[in-house]
Amino acid sequence: MSDGAAIWADAMIAAALAAIDPAAASVLLRAGAGPVREQWLELLRELTPATTVLRKLPPSISDDRLLGGLDLAATLQAGRPVMQRGLLAELHDGMLIAVMAERIAPSTVAHLTAALDTGMISIERDGLSLRAPARFGLIALDEGIGDEHVSPALADRLACHLDLGMVARADLGESLFTSSDIAAARALLPQVGLSDEAIAALTTTACALGIDSLRAPLLACRIARIAAALDGATDVAESHIACAARLVLAPRATRLPAADDETETNEASEPENDPAENEEDDRSEDGPLEDRVLEAAQAAIPAGLLKRLQEERATRLRSSSASKQGTAQKAPKRGRPIGARRGEWRAGARLNVLETLRAAAPWQPLRRRAQRSGKSGRLIVHKDDIRLTRFKQRSGTTTIFVVDASGSSALQRLAEVKGAVELLLAECYIRRDEVALIAFRGKGAELLLPPTRSLTRAKRSLAALPGGGGTPLSAAIFAATELALAVKAKGQAPTIVLMTDGRANVARDGVGGRSEAEAEALVVARQLALTGIPVVLVDSSPRPQDKAAQLAGAMQARYVALPHADAARLSQAVMAEASRG
Amino acid sequence: MGIAFPFAAIVGQDEMKLALMIAAVDPKVGGVLAFGDRGAGKSTAVRALAALLPPMSAVVGCPYQCDPADAAAQCAECRARSKPSGKAKKPAGLKAHQVPVPVVDLPLGATEDRVVGALDLERALAHGEKSFEPGLLARANRGFLYIDEVNLLEDHLVDLLLDVAASGENVVERDGLSIRHPARLVLVGTGNPEEGELRPQLLDRFGLSVEVKTPADLPTRIEVIKRRDAFETDPAAFVAHWEKEEAKQRKRILAAREHIASVKVADRELENAARLCMALGTDGLRGELTLMRAARAAAALDGAKAVDDGHLKTVAPMALRHRLRRNPLDDSGSSVRVERALNELFAT
Numbered sequence: 001m002s003d004g005a006a007i008w009a010d011a012m013i014a015a016a017l018a019a020i021d022p023a024a025a026s027v028l029l030r031a032g033a034g035p036v037r038e039q040w041l042e043l044l045r046e047l048t049p050a051t052t053v054l055r056k057l058p059p060s061i062s063d064d065r066l067l068g069g070l071d072l073a074a075t076l077q078a079g080r081p082v083m084q085r086g087l088l089a090e091l092h093d094g095m096l097i098a099v100m101a102e103r104i105a106p107s108t109v110a111h112l113t114a115a116l117d118t119g120m121i122s123i124e125r126d127g128l129s130l131r132a133p134a135r136f137g138l139i140a141l142d143e144g145i146g147d148e149h150v151s152p153a154l155a156d157r158l159a160c161h162l163d164l165g166m167v168a169r170a171d172l173g174e175s176l177f178t179s180s181d182i183a184a185a186r187a188l189l190p191q192v193g194l195s196d197e198a199i200a201a202l203t204t205t206a207c208a209l210g211i212d213s214l215r216a217p218l219l220a221c222r223i224a225r226i227a228a229a230l231d232g233a234t235d236v237a238e239s240h241i242a243c244a245a246r247l248v249l250a251p252r253a254t255r256l257p258a259a260d261d262e263t264e265t266n267e268a269s270e271p272e273n274d275p276a277e278n279e280e281d282d283r284s285e286d287g288p289l290e291d292r293v294l295e296a297a298q299a300a301i302p303a304g305l306l307k308r309l310q311e312e313r314a315t316r317l318r319s320s321s322a323s324k325q326g327t328a329q330k331a332p333k334r335g336r337p338i339g340a341r342r343g344e345w346r347a348g349a350r351l352n353v354l355e356t357l358r359a360a361a362p363w364q365p366l367r368r369r370a371q372r373s374g375k376s377g378r379l380i381v382h383k384d385d386i387r388l389t390r391f392k393q394r395s396g397t398t399t400i401f402v403v404d405a406s407g408s409s410a411l412q413r414l415a416e417v418k419g420a421v422e423l424l425l426a427e428c429y430i431r432r433d434e435v436a437l438i439a440f441r442g443k444g445a446e447l448l449l450p451p452t453r454s455l456t457r458a459k460r461s462l463a464a465l466p467g468g469g470g471t472p473l474s475a476a477i478f479a480a481t482e483l484a485l486a487v488k489a490k491g492q493a494p495t496i497v498l499m500t501d502g503r504a505n506v507a508r509d510g511v512g513g514r515s516e517a518e519a520e521a522l523v524v525a526r527q528l529a530l531t532g533i534p535v536v537l538v539d540s541s542p543r544p545q546d547k548a549a550q551l552a553g554a555m556q557a558r559y560v561a562l563p564h565a566d567a568a569r570l571s572q573a574v575m576a577e578a579s580r581g
Numbered sequence: 582m583g584i585a586f587p588f589a590a591i592v593g594q595d596e597m598k599l600a601l602m603i604a605a606v607d608p609k610v611g612g613v614l615a616f617g618d619r620g621a622g623k624s625t626a627v628r629a630l631a632a633l634l635p636p637m638s639a640v641v642g643c644p645y646q647c648d649p650a651d652a653a654a655q656c657a658e659c660r661a662r663s664k665p666s667g668k669a670k671k672p673a674g675l676k677a678h679q680v681p682v683p684v685v686d687l688p689l690g691a692t693e694d695r696v697v698g699a700l701d702l703e704r705a706l707a708h709g710e711k712s713f714e715p716g717l718l719a720r721a722n723r724g725f726l727y728i729d730e731v732n733l734l735e736d737h738l739v740d741l742l743l744d745v746a747a748s749g750e751n752v753v754e755r756d757g758l759s760i761r762h763p764a765r766l767v768l769v770g771t772g773n774p775e776e777g778e779l780r781p782q783l784l785d786r787f788g789l790s791v792e793v794k795t796p797a798d799l800p801t802r803i804e805v806i807k808r809r810d811a812f813e814t815d816p817a818a819f820v821a822h823w824e825k826e827e828a829k830q831r832k833r834i835l836a837a838r839e840h841i842a843s844v845k846v847a848d849r850e851l852e853n854a855a856r857l858c859m860a861l862g863t864d865g866l867r868g869e870l871t872l873m874r875a876a877r878a879a880a881a882l883d884g885a886k887a888v889d890d891g892h893l894k895t896v897a898p899m900a901l902r903h904r905l906r907r908n909p910l911d912d913s914g915s916s917v918r919v920e921r922a923l924n925e926l927f928a929t
Binding site for chain 2: 106107110111114117122123152153156194196199200202203204206207212213214215216217218221222341342384
């Protein structure tokens with residue numbers, strides 16, 4: 001059986017599991033729209049009993065459609081608040097198919113996860129308070145390419161993770177199950193028992209695969225149960241556990257149990273050894289079971305996954321703290337609208353007509369009565385009804401140049417940097433990005449150019465940049481970090497471009513001494529790495545030296561050796577990094 | 582919500598459980614913030630709290646569950662009703678009944694009018710009456726208000742909640758209404774730091790802050806899964822199985838509440854607390870105050886007569902870790918810094 005066929009077989013099992021117990025066997029399906037995905041959905045539809053409601057969730061659904069809220073038309077007509085039920089409430093015991101799941105808005109994700117966790121929806125909005133049961137299965141169709149993924153909070157709660165990217169049309173086989181199988185399994189499910197050994201095996205496997213979240217083994221336990229019911233068994237057997245491990249645990253693996261990396265093996269083997277020593281007798285039997293489950297899970301881990309995961313984790317570690325989405329600007333007046341807010345209509349604020357009318361609507365009969373003379377049919381809007389649109393701006397990039405202006409060779413460098421900054425500025429003008437400049441020489445670092453978009457200001461301050469003196473590298477890195485954090489706090493994404501030969505000889509307190517200064521620079525560089533801000537280190541020494549490379553390693557920077565850089569090449573290198581980060 | 586997972590059956594999470602119990606003993610401690618990994622059981626612990634807490638006596642028909650014995654904390658209506666009967670301690674005008682301590686969920690999409698309360702639309706439209714429809718803050722009076730994903734909540738709502746929690750009173754000035762009612766509640770916020778941080782200005786308004794981690798060792802993890810699986814298979818039987826343990830914890834809270842007023846804090850411990858805060862450079866005096874309150878509650882939970890170093894040590898991380906001034910270049914986490922300061926303080 002080819003890889004694709006094996007994946008398809010698992011996918012068919014997952015479809016059957018989802019049909020048996022939608023709420024427990026939710027599925028994350030990563031595949032482009034195409035015949036393979038269509039066939040899978042078709043299969044799911046065939047297997048799902050006709051009584052189960054299947055609904056589609058568009059990625060841009062509004063909160064009141066999702067959860068329920070005021071029905072504007074009915075409210076106006078009836079003259080009293082009329083509720084409309086949301087998608088989730090209509091769906092009780094049904095199945096929700098989320099298309100383009102990787103684009104679901106964060107607030108929608110939050111509602112979905114809350115509903116999945118509690119099996120309820122609770123609404124406190126539009127002057128209404130409502131709780132409704134909402135136990136539903138979620139099939140998230142992830143059409144992301146490359147870096148696009150379904151929100152981790154949602155993915156964590158979805159049981160089976162499938163990737164049909166490898167499946168070709170030739171791999172598609174006949175359905176393994178019929179709807180009568182599903183009906184039988186549904187009836188059998190409540191009686192299926194799960195042994196402690198099975199739970200232990202799944203938890204151990206999750207641990208060995210480096211899965212932190214406890215939801216994963218829990219979901220695996222449920223999947224094992226359903227798999228047993230599908231098999232017509234009342235007890236979960238090894239094959240069912242293996243199935244759960246393949247579908248739930250393998251796709252979440254963050255490391256291989258027998259990784260070559262030394263530290264990883266240590267971590268992985270420790271938890272396995274300890275209990276084994278303590279409870280030798282108990283475990284002599286289920287030890288092999290765990291191993292076999294692990295093997296099954298391992299076999300299902302696609303080749304190359306681990307490498308990809310490690311890369312991903314590295315980028316995630318950086319991006320989590322450098323989060324571009326982290327700090328949104330206070331009240332921008334342009335960008336993407338993110339809902340409405342009540343407030344005063346002042347200059348600059350954008351009125352949201354629909355929300356304003358919606359706010360005014362329920363009051364109309366009352367206001368008409370109060371305003372007896374008013375003509376009927378006219379909408380009476382009060383100041384309280386005014387709703388303003390709120391916006392979220394896409395954060396721009398700020399490139400912070402940190403230039404070594406020390407010594408004699410720097411003079412030549414400075415001319416290059418000046419050229420590069422000007423080139424970047426021209427490009428930034430188009431991209432709405434900003435540039436800042438810090439120079440360091442003598443006893444300290446100086447912010448020559450605060451973040452700006454102004455071409456003329458930049459040119460003026462660059463022209464006045466002097467050279468010569470010692471190399472206070474640590475002070476420069478510190479100043480750059482501070483500026484980058486300040487920029488980040490304003491909602492922009494900073495990138496630092498550090499141009500130096502890495503040969504520090506002045507410490508932060510202004511005292512000379514090469515070895516101390518270099519050690520201090522490395523410490524500060526490591527601290528900069530912790531902030532997760534992307535850094536490009538441009539080695540400006542005539543011949544590349546390992547000092548600068550070392551420094552780049554410490555700050556997890558991209559190292560570019562440009563002994564004879566011209567301004568154009570430098571700006572190209574920086575733009576490449578900025579667009580990557 | 583159905584049946585909640587029993588509090589006593591939660592494996593590990595000692596710090597989180599202790600923080601919640603401290604808040605239950607002394608609500609004045611000022612809210613609990615729990616940040617941690619996905620799937621670590623933050624929400625489970627908070628939802629379990631509702632079932633654990635002993636019921637309280639409240640005025641019948643009062644939308645704010647006023648305490649019939651505490652006139653100072655009553656809403657205007659209860660106070661007015663209790664007046665005519667004069668000086669009697671528990672006036673005849675107020676009938677009391679036992680109600681569960683409210684643990685109110687604040688859903689993420691909640692709008693301001695539902696949180697603070699607003700004009701009662703139904704009555705306004707049907708009868709043309711101006712009446713106040715109490716919001717979530719009223720429902721949570723004398724109880725807990727639980728905000729999942731507090732870091733994703735809109736800033737103006739978080740501001741409002743913290744303000745109400747600090748003042749113990751909800752002032753409504755909207756829709757032509759002008760109303761104030763008691764809202765003495767404990768805020769419990771949880772969140773996942775990966776999904777966005779809480780503004781530092783808001784951080785130190787929470788009294789206690791705990792870091793929740795997924796248990797790292799295998800036997801604990803297996804135990805968690807086993808219990809959760811057993812609970813999901815048959816919730817009622819599982820809850821019945823844990824009822825005894827649950828009752829024990831409940832008794833502990835009740836005993837601690839009675840006992841807390843008599844717990845003594847020696848000058849030496851006050852000095853230790855002040856020294857600790859100074860060493861850590863926490864801003865203002867809120868750190869010391871919370872530290873002492875929490876330590877006293879911890880002592881009361883232990884049944885101790887006075888606060889000792891041990892209590893101080895136990896609660897110091899949760900009372901102080903979110904108050905440290907952030908040094909963006911210090912690679913060690915704030916928990917480590919508190920730990921370090923504690924070791925230094927008690928070593929000398």
